[in-house]
Amino acid sequence: MIDLYTWTTPNGRKVSILLEELGLPYRAHAVDIGKDEQFAPDFLAISPNNKIPAIVDRETGTALMESGAIMIYLADKAGALLPAEGEGRYRVLEWLMWQMGGVGPMLGQAHHFLRFNPGKAPYAEERYAKEAQRLYGVLDKRLAERDFVAGDYSIADIAIWPWISRFEWQGVALAAYPNVARWYGAIAQRPAVQRGYDVPKKVGEIPMP
Incomplete structure (x- = not known):
C-alpha cells in the first residue's frame, strides 16, 4: 500500500x-x-x-x-x-527532467504573474508568458513525429500533461500547437488519467480547448 x-x-x-x-x-x-x-x-x-x-x-x-x-x-x-535500462530509459528521464527543470517552474511562475497577480509586474508577465510559449513550441516540435514525448507512453508524458492542463492559466491557445493539442486530448481520454485528475478531490472537469 x-x-x-x-x-x-x-x-x-x-x-x-x-x-x-x-x-x-x-x-x-x-x-x-x-x-x-x-x-x-x-x-x-x-x-x-x-x-x-x-x-x-x-x-x-x-x-x-x-x-x-x-x-x-x-x-x-x-x-x-519507464524502461529498465538502455537508451529508452534515458530518453524518458531526459524529458522528465525537462518537465522538472523547465515546464514546472516556468509555467508555475506564469500562473503566479498572469493569473493571480496580473498588472503588478509587467516585466515578469512578459517574461513568463514568452517562456510558456517557447516551452509549448519545444513540446509541439517534439510531438510532430511521435505520439508521445519519449516514443511510448511513459512517466515523462504523465509528468508534463497536468501542467499543460492549465493552458488557460498560462494564456496559451492550445490550437496554436496542434501536436500538443492532439497529444493532450489523447491522454485526457485515458480512464486512469481521468481518475487520477480527481485526487484527492474533484474540483472540476479536465479543461479541453
Missing part, C-alpha cells in the same frame, strides 16, 4: 495519475496547501521541503518527496512506464 500525500495541483496530479496507470494500491491523504497544512510537523517528517506530493511505501518503509523521484520509484517498483 502506498500512502500518497497530495493536493489538486499539477505536481500532485502527476503522482495520482501514475498510481492509477500502474494499478498500485494507494490511499490518498489531502494536504490543503491553501490552509498551510504542508507545514504540519507530521507532513514535514515525510517532506522536509514542505511541498506536495510525498509518499510512504508501507511495504518497504520508503518515504519520498519530490514528484520526479517519486515517479521513477513507482515506475521501477511496478516495472512499467
Whole structure:
C-alpha cells in the first residue's frame, strides 16, 4: 500500500495519475496547501521541503518527496512506464527532467504573474508568458513525429500533461500547437488519467480547448 500525500495541483496530479496507470494500491491523504497544512510537523517528517506530493511505501518503509523521484520509484517498483535500462530509459528521464527543470517552474511562475497577480509586474508577465510559449513550441516540435514525448507512453508524458492542463492559466491557445493539442486530448481520454485528475478531490472537469 502506498500512502500518497497530495493536493489538486499539477505536481500532485502527476503522482495520482501514475498510481492509477500502474494499478498500485494507494490511499490518498489531502494536504490543503491553501490552509498551510504542508507545514504540519507530521507532513514535514515525510517532506522536509514542505511541498506536495510525498509518499510512504508501507511495504518497504520508503518515504519520498519530490514528484520526479517519486515517479521513477513507482515506475521501477511496478516495472512499467519507464524502461529498465538502455537508451529508452534515458530518453524518458531526459524529458522528465525537462518537465522538472523547465515546464514546472516556468509555467508555475506564469500562473503566479498572469493569473493571480496580473498588472503588478509587467516585466515578469512578459517574461513568463514568452517562456510558456517557447516551452509549448519545444513540446509541439517534439510531438510532430511521435505520439508521445519519449516514443511510448511513459512517466515523462504523465509528468508534463497536468501542467499543460492549465493552458488557460498560462494564456496559451492550445490550437496554436496542434501536436500538443492532439497529444493532450489523447491522454485526457485515458480512464486512469481521468481518475487520477480527481485526487484527492474533484474540483472540476479536465479543461479541453
